Every structure is written in structure tokens, then in C-alpha cells.
Amino acid sequence: MNKQTVRFPMGDSDSDSSGMWSWLPHFVGLSSLFATFLSSSSPFFSSAKLLILGSIVETGRRICRWLIERFRIQYSMTAQFDEGDPAYEWVVHFLTQQGLWRRSREFRVNAKSSKRKWAIHTRSEETVKDNAEYVPTYELPQIFRWNGYWLEIKRTKTGGLGMSSFNPYGMQTPGGTIFITIYSLRMNALYDFVESARRSYLDTSKPDVIIHTADTPHYNPGFTWTNVKRKMRRPLSSIILQEGVVQSLVKDAQEFLDTEDWYVNRGIPHRRGYLLHGPPGSGKSSTIYALAGELGLEIYSLSLASGFVDDSFLQRAVSSVPKRSIFLIEDIDCAFPSRDDAEGPLSYLANLPGLANPYSPTIRRSSVTLSGLLNVIDGVGSDDGKLFFATTNYIDRLDPALLRPGRIDRKIQYSLATQDQAAALFLRFFAEPRTPASQPKLVHAPEHPLAKSSISVVVTAAEDPTESKVDDKAEALGRLADTFSTTIPSNEFSTAELQGYLLACKNQPEEAVVGITSWIEQERKDRRERKEREDARKRKAQEKQNTLLKGHYVYGGPVQPMQVTPPVPPPLEMPHPPPNASGFVSGGPPPSQDTLHEASNQDLSPSPAYEPRENEATLPVAESAAAAA
Numbered sequence: 001m002n003k004q005t006v007r008f009p010m011g012d013s014d015s016d017s018s019g020m021w022s023w024l025p026h027f028v029g030l031s032s033l034f035a036t037f038l039s040s041s042s043p044f045f046s047s048a049k050l051l052i053l054g055s056i057v058e059t060g061r062r063i064c065r066w067l068i069e070r071f072r073i074q075y076s077m078t079a080q081f082d083e084g085d086p087a088y089e090w091v092v093h094f095l096t097q098q099g100l101w102r103r104s105r106e107f108r109v110n111a112k113s114s115k116r117k118w119a120i121h122t123r124s125e126e127t128v129k130d131n132a133e134y135v136p137t138y139e140l141p142q143i144f145r146w147n148g149y150w151l152e153i154k155r156t157k158t159g160g161l162g163m164s165s166f167n168p169y170g171m172q173t174p175g176g177t178i179f180i181t182i183y184s185l186r187m188n189a190l191y192d193f194v195e196s197a198r199r200s201y202l203d204t205s206k207p208d209v210i211i212h213t214a215d216t217p218h219y220n221p222g223f224t225w226t227n228v229k230r231k232m233r234r235p236l237s238s239i240i241l242q243e244g245v246v247q248s249l250v251k252d253a254q255e256f257l258d259t260e261d262w263y264v265n266r267g268i269p270h271r272r273g274y275l276l277h278g279p280p281g282s283g284k285s286s287t288i289y290a291l292a293g294e295l296g297l298e299i300y301s302l303s304l305a306s307g308f309v310d311d312s313f314l315q316r317a318v319s320s321v322p323k324r325s326i327f328l329i330e331d332i333d334c335a336f337p338s339r340d341d342a343e344g345p346l347s348y349l350a351n352l353p354g355l356a357n358p359y360s361p362t363i364r365r366s367s368v369t370l371s372g373l374l375n376v377i378d379g380v381g382s383d384d385g386k387l388f389f390a391t392t393n394y395i396d397r398l399d400p401a402l403l404r405p406g407r408i409d410r411k412i413q414y415s416l417a418t419q420d421q422a423a424a425l426f427l428r429f430f431a432e433p434r435t436p437a438s439q440p441k442l443v444h445a446p447e448h449p450l451a452k453s454s455i456s457v458v459v460t461a462a463e464d465p466t467e468s469k470v471d472d473k474a475e476a477l478g479r480l481a482d483t484f485s486t487t488i489p490s491n492e493f494s495t496a497e498l499q500g501y502l503l504a505c506k507n508q509p510e511e512a513v514v515g516i517t518s519w520i521e522q523e524r525k526d527r528r529e530r531k532e533r534e535d536a537r538k539r540k541a542q543e544k545q546n547t548l549l550k551g552h553y554v555y556g557g558p559v560q561p562m563q564v565t566p567p568v569p570p571p572l573e574m575p576h577p578p579p580n581a582s583g584f585v586s587g588g589p590p591p592s593q594d595t596l597h598e599a600s601n602q603d604l605s606p607s608p609a610y611e612p613r614e615n616e617a618t619l620p621v622a623e624s625a626a627a628a629a
């Protein structure tokens with residue numbers, strides 16, 4: 001048998017040196033093959049060459065990207081700011097100040113509104129009063145240097161009001177989102193950036209009061225307050241109330257904001273609730289705006305009557321109100337009936353289909369429940385130094401639970417204008433603008449016609465003889481104000497109504513005084529007519545409600561809570577005793593075929609002459625049912 005020697009390229013003890021390297025020619029052969037491959041001009045080799053080169057380039061690119069990503073993760077941090085969150089406004093405003101948006105090449109152009117101040121201006125800011133605003137919409141990242149750091153900004157496009165977009169991380173975001181990457185290892189860099197943005201935003205906002213509202217339903221926690229409005233800050237002195245009322249309110253709120261530690265140390269939730277109640281147009285909202293301007297607070301205002309506001313939305317909205325701000329619910333009584341109404345005999349009407357508001361004045365109009373609101377006022381969302389304000393025209397419609405201390409700590413009552421208020425309003429309208437040189441004094445001199453007024457009346461009293469003319473004018477104006485106010489009956493017209501009248505005779509105080517009597521008469525006449533119309537409308541609504549009630553009661557409609565007895569048509573109108581559910585006349589012998597035929601043709605809808613029994617309409621349904629049984 002021939003011994004066959006198996007040769008291995010290396011490591012075989014039997015192998016000789018020539019055997020050890022015998023594989024080399026093969027390799028050399030390969031390399032020559034490789035050389036041939038590289039230098040070959042055959043199309044097959046060219047494609048393969050490209051393939052390999054492409055793979056090498058792609059691998060290199062991926063490695064670079066991976067390295068960059070590693071670098072980003074290691075040496076940078078990215079913060080996300082979602083539209084609807086206050087921090088988004090700070091950042092956008094700050095970036096605007098840095099002039100970043102100027103490099104943008106894509107804009108959304110809107111007619112100018114007071115909504116935002118950060119749209120860029122097309123020309124020099126001082127000279128131009130733009131009628132349109134140009135809001136950048138680009139998505140391309142921008143890099144800029146701030147405070148020694150490199151920052152990269154990327155802003156996702158807004159898909160339009162209420163529409164959603166996807167951020168680079170695949171999360172769905174309604175509205176716009178800004179991503180800011182800071183290339184630094186210092187966590188403080190991000191903190192410094194956000195703080196600078198916030199401070200600059202607050203500085204710029206000082207002359208305005210910023211009001212956030214929620215006008216679209218969003219189910220993402222960050223996106224509740226989607227609308228921002230600005231109002232000119234209103235001086236406290238422009239609010240005409242009994243002396244000291246506004247000042248004491250401001251003092252109270254300021255004290256509350258300054259004593260956070262006191263609350264924390266005693267384990268008392270740091271929140272304070274105010275209810276401003278009184279007739280429409282008496283200055284409730286104006287007081288809140290003036291207070292917010294004075295204390296530099298932003299207002300987060302929510303209408304509970306909005307269809308999309310339910311308990312859970314309310315909870316989220318309150319928890320995203322930042323510290324040291326005002327959470328405002330205007331016309332809180334509109335949201336739900338008082339507990340008595342809600343549990344009253346007609347409360348089930350709220351669930352009946354087809355019953356609209358005009359016919360059911362006590363029916364719930366909001367998805368917010370009383371317990372939901374109470375939880376929000378009590379709960380975590382409402383501490384943290386937030387001031388809760390509510391306004392109402394009808395305090396007696398509010399549930400006592402809502403009014404207890406701890407929820408509402410101070411109630412301030414507003415009333416229709418008194419004569420003092422009318423005089424003060426008159427002077428506010430017609431007094432000369434004051435110059436620092438002729439600072440007016442609050443005069444309550446005994447001889448002045450308004451001396452007994454409890455309201456601060458601004459009358460310019462000149463001590464300098466050169467100002468005697470001003471003094472004369474002021475005296476004359478004081479007399480006019482006196483005549484004007486004494487003509488106006490106290491507590492009949494609201495301050496807003498008087499303001500409306502005075503606006504019509506701007507710069508003509510004498511005319512205002514002359515015309516006030518006929519204005520009062522006209523107003524009274526208008527009111528009478530309005531009241532008559534309103535009474536007629538209410539009567540009609542009541543009648544319709546009664547008819548609907550009867551419809552549900554008599555014909556076994558969808559009145560769920562009541563076990564309503566079978567139909568009981570009125571006996572007098574019916575030619576026969578009413579057929580029961582199976583079509584047979586109750587009691588008596590079974591009907592003949594003729595009778596059955598007659599009964600089946602009979603119209604069972606209420607006859608036009610049908611009138612309810614005397615107590616049927618007014619009795620609560622439960623009692624009516626019992627009576628019928």
C-alpha cells in the first residue's frame with residue numbers, strides 16, 4: 001500500500017522546508033489574480049471593482065456616522081421644547097432675539113395679531129409697523145454660538161392648527177417642536193440657556209400681560225395651552241372700585257407669593273383661591289388683568305364651557321400651569337348646574353337626546369363635573385404657588401362645596417356703578433393728561449363736591465400760581481363730573497355701560513353731561529323691551545319643554561331613570577277608552593273585528609286640543625308617575 005503523505009501548509013513535523021511554503025505559490029497566484037482583477041478592463045471585473053469600492057466607502061461612512069453619534073451622545077445634550085408649553089415660548093423668543101430666524105428662507109405669513117411677538121420683521125424694527133408677521137417654518141438645522149457653546153437648533157414644521165407632525169424621534173407632536181443640541185459636557189449649559197431665555201422673555205413681556213388659552217383638544221400632556229395673547233398692561237389706578245379694594249387684593253396676592261416657605265413649613269398647600277362675583281361689566285376681568293400686570297404674572301385662562309374640556313383635560317391643564325401664575329376660570333357658573341339642580345327632578349333631562357340648551361336651562365353644558373373641579377382645586381395641580389381666580393355673575397348658582405375656605409379664600413363682590421364710580425369714570429375720561437411737572441393731587445377737600453366720595457377722585461390742584469388755569473379747568477371738570485354722577489342713579493348701570501356712553505362723547509364733557517338724561521331714558525326703554533322679549537322667549541321655551549316632557553312621558557320615550565307607566569291619553573278627547581299595549585281595550589269584552597279595524601286606523605298622536613291635566617306639567621315627573629299609578 002502506498003503511503004500517502006498528507007501535506008499541510010504549516011506545522012507538520014514531517015514536512016520539509018519546501019513543503020512548509022508550498023502554499024505560497026498559490027497565494028502569489030491569488031495576488032497576481034487580484035492584480036489582474038484590478039488592472040483588468042473586462043466589464044465583469046469593473047462592476048466587481050465598483051461593488052467593492054462602494055462597500056468600502058459605505059462602511060467608512062457608517063463608521064464616521066457612528067463616531068459622530070458617539071460624539072454627540074458623549075459630548076452634547078439635546079432638549080426638546082413642545083409648542084403649547086411655556087418654555088417653548090421662552091426659547092422661540094430668545095432665538096428670535098439672537099437673530100437666528102433671519103437665516104430662514106421659508107416663512108408662514110399671517111396678518112399681524114397680538115398673538116406672538118417673535119415673528120421676524122422685514123425691515124428695521126424701529127421704523128416699521130408691519131401689518132403681517134413672518135413666521136419661519138424651516139426644518140433645516142441651524143448652528144450658532146451662544147455664551148461660548150455651539151448650539152444646533154432644529155424646528156419641526158407645524159402642520160397647521162391642531163394638526164400633528166412627527167418629531168425626528170418618531171413621536172407624534174401636535175404643533176411645532178424645537179430641538180436644541182448643546183455641545184458641552186456641562187449640564188449647567190442647558191440650565192443657563194433656558195434661564196436666559198426665560199428672563200429675556202419676562203423682560204420683554206413686562207409692558208404686556210400674557211394670556212394663555214386652550215383652544216384645541218390635545219391629549220399630550222405638554223400641549224394644553226396652545227394659544228398665547230398679549231394685552232397691554234393696565235395700571236391699577238384705571239380700575240375704579242371702592243377705595244382700597246384693588247390694593248388689598250394685590251397686597252394679599254403678593255404676600256401669598258412671598259410666603260412659600262411659610263406654607264411649606266406648616267404643610268399647607270401653597271395655593272390661594274379668589275372668587276370675583278357681581279354683575280356683568282363691573283370690572284372683574286379687568287381687575288385680574290391689572291393684578292397680573294402689577295405682579296408680573298401670566299394668566300392661564302380656561303373656559304369650562306368648551307366642549308373638549310372634561311375632568312381629565314382640566315387636570316392636565318392645571319398641572320401644566322407653571323409656578324407663580326394665575327389660573328383663571330371665567331364665568332365658572334356656566335360650567336355646571338349647582339348640586340341642587342343636578343340632582344333635582346329634571347336633572348335626567350341632561351341625558352335626553354335632542355334636548356338643547358334653550359329648553360333646559362339647568363342642563364349641564366360642560367363635560368366637567370363638580371367633583372372633577374373640586375379635585376383639581378384641591379389636588380396637586382393646584383398648589384405650587386398658583387393663584388386660582390374664578391369669576392361669576394351668579395354666586396348663588398355655585399355649589400357651597402366650591403366656596404369653602406381652602407378652595408376660595410377670598411370673595412370680592414362687584415356691583416353696578418355707584419355715583420362715586422360714575423364721577424371717577426367721568427374724570428378718567430376727560431381729565432387732562434398729566435405731566436410730571438403738574439402732578440395732580442388726590443383732593444378730598446371739604447369744599448369739593450366729591451369730598452364725601454370714598455373713591456379717589458383725581459383732581460388737579462395747583463399750588464403754583466402759574467398753574468391756576470389748570471386749576472380752573474380741573475374745578476370746572478369736577479363740577480361737570482358732579483352733575484354727571486348725580487344724574488345717574490346708583491346701582492342701575494354697569495361701569496362698562498357708562499364707559500360705552502362716555503366713549504361716544506370723547507373729548508366733549510359738556511355734551512356728555514347734557515346727553516346723559518336722555519341716554520338713561522333710552523337705556524331704560526331698551527331694557528324694558530329686552531326683558532319683554534326675554535320673558536316671551538322663556539315662556540316659549542318652557543312650553544316647548546313641557547311638550548317634550550309630555551311626549552316622553554306619554555309615549556314611553558327614552559326616559560331611562562323613570563319607570564314610566566303605559567300611555568295614559570286624556571279620557572275626554574278619546575272616542576273610546578284607550579287601547580292598551582296589545583291593542584285591546586282594557587276591561588270589558590274582547591273587541592269585534594270592526595272595533596279592531598277602527599282602533600288600528602285611529603291616530604294616537606296627541607290631538608291638537610290636548611291639554612295637560614292641571615297639575616301634570618308642574619309636578620315633578622316622579623310625582624306624576626306616582627299619581628298616574
Ligand SMILES: Nc1ncnc2c1ncn2[C@@H]1O[C@H](COP(=O)(O)OP(=O)(O)OP(=O)(O)O)[C@@H](O)[C@H]1O
Nearest residue numbers: 238239240241279280281282283284285286495496
Ligand atoms: N370698575 C371698573 N373700573 C374700570 N373699568 C371698568 C370697570 N368695570 C368695567 N370696566 C370696563 O368695562 C369693560 C368690561 O369690564 P370687565 O370685562 O372687566 O367686566 P366683567 O365684570 O369681567 O364682565 P363679565 O362678567 O361680563 O365678564 C372693560 O373695558 C373695563 O375697562
